[in-house]
Amino acid sequence: GQQLNQSPQSMFIQEGEDVSMNCTSSSIFNTWLWYKQDPGEGPVLLIALYKAGELTSNGRLTAQFGITRKDSFLNISASIPSDVGIYFCAGHSGGGADGLTFGKGTHLIIQP
Amino acid sequence: DTAVSQTPKYLVTQMGNDKSIKCEQNLGHDTMYWYKQDSKKFLKIMFSYNNKELIINETVPNRFSPKSPDKAHLNLHINSLELGDSAVYFCASSRWLGDRTEAFFGQGTRLTVV
Numbered sequence: 001g002q003q004l005n006q007s008p009q010s011m012f013i014q015e016g017e018d019v020s021m022n023c024t025s026s027s028i029f030n031t032w033l034w035y036k037q038d039p040g041e042g043p044v045l046l047i048a049l050y051k052a053g054e055l056t057s058n059g060r061l062t063a064q065f066g067i068t069r070k071d072s073f074l075n076i077s078a079s080i081p082s083d084v085g086i087y088f089c090a091g092h093s094g095g096g097a098d099g100l101t102f103g104k105g106t107h108l109i110i111q112p
Numbered sequence: 113d114t115a116v117s118q119t120p121k122y123l124v125t126q127m128g129n130d131k132s133i134k135c136e137q138n139l140g141h142d143t144m145y146w147y148k149q150d151s152k153k154f155l156k157i158m159f160s161y162n163n164k165e166l167i168i169n170e171t172v173p174n175r176f177s178p179k180s181p182d183k184a185h186l187n188l189h190i191n192s193l194e195l196g197d198s199a200v201y202f203c204a205s206s207r208w209l210g211d212r213t214e215a216f217f218g219q220g221t222r223l224t225v226v
Contacts, residue, residue, distance in 0.1 A: 031213055042116075042202050042217035043155070050212050086153055092213055099145055099157030099168055100215055 006089050006103025013079060014111055021087060021106040022073040029091035032065050032072040033100065037086045046087075047074070076108075084110050115139050118203045118218035125193055126226055133188045133221045135203030142207060143167075144186035145215070146178060149200040158201075161186050193225045 006023045013019060023032070031050055035043035047058050049065035049072060056063055062075045072089055086107050090100040118135040125131050137144060145168075146158040160168035164180045175191045186203060200222050206215040 030211065033214065035217075037153075040220075042204075042219045045214060045216065048212070048214050088155065090155075090215075099147070099160050100155075101157075102155040105153050 004089060004091055004101055004103040006106060008106060009104070010107040010109065012109045012111060015079060015081060017079055019076040019079055019083070019108060020073060021089075022071060023089035023091075023103045024071045025091055025101075026070070027093065028069040029093045029101075030069070031092040032063070033090040033092070034061075034063050034072070034074045035088045035090060037088065037105075039085075043088055079108075079110055081110055081112070084108055114218075116203055116205055116216050116218040118201075118221055120221060121219060122222050122224075124224045124226065127193055127195060129193050130189070130191045131193060131223070132190070133201055133203075133223075135186045135188070135218060137184055137203075137205040137216075139205055139207070139216065141205040141216075142183060143205060144180065144183075145204040145206070146186065146188050147202040147204060147217075149202060149220070151199070155202070159186075159188075190223075193223075195225050198223055198225045 004023050033048050034046045037043045047063040052069050053067050054065040060077045086105045088105050089103040116137045143162045145160050147155050149155050158172045159178045161180045177189045180186045200220045202220050203218040204215045206213050
C-alpha cells in the first residue's frame, strides 16, 4: 500500500522559532491534508491542498503541495506554546469514499 | 455543536467481551470512516462507508463489524476483544466534492482491554 514518510519525528524548539516539517510519498496523491492532534483529542484539519504547486496559508501556518504530487511541507512561523502537539500529513488519491493515508506524525515540543 | 461525536470516550473491558462504539455526524456528509491509532500514534483506516454501504474494509479481523443505520451514524462493534485491540479508535466523516475532499474526526474512543 501507499506509504508516507513524515519528518522530522520530533522537534524541540524555542518559543518564537519557525518550524518546518514535510512528507514524501512513494506514489502520487490528489489531495494533501495537514492535521494537528492535541492530547486526548482527535485530529483537527489545519490546511487542505488540492493542486500541484499550491501554496496555502492559515494564519501562521503555510503549506505547499509539491509539484511532483508526491510531497508536501508545512511551515509554522513564530511558534507559540499552543502550537505544541502532533502534526500529521495525510494524502488522498482515490475516489470520494477512499480513506486517508497518514504520515507517522511530527511531535512538536516548545521550550519556553 | 460537535460535528463528529463518538461515545464513549473511554472504554475499559476484559478480554473476551463484546463492545460497541457509536458515532454520529451532523455535517450532512455521505461518507464515514473508522480509523485506529496505535500506541505509536500511527493512524490507519479500518472501514469506509458511503451512503450506508461498505466501501473499504482494510485487513481488519472479522471480529470488527461496522454498522451504519443511516448516513449520519456509523457504529463499530467488536466481538471477543483481545489485548491487542487496545488503541484509540476515531470516527471521521467526509464529503466528496469533485476533486476535493476533507475529513473531520471525532474526539476518539480510548479502548483498553485488560
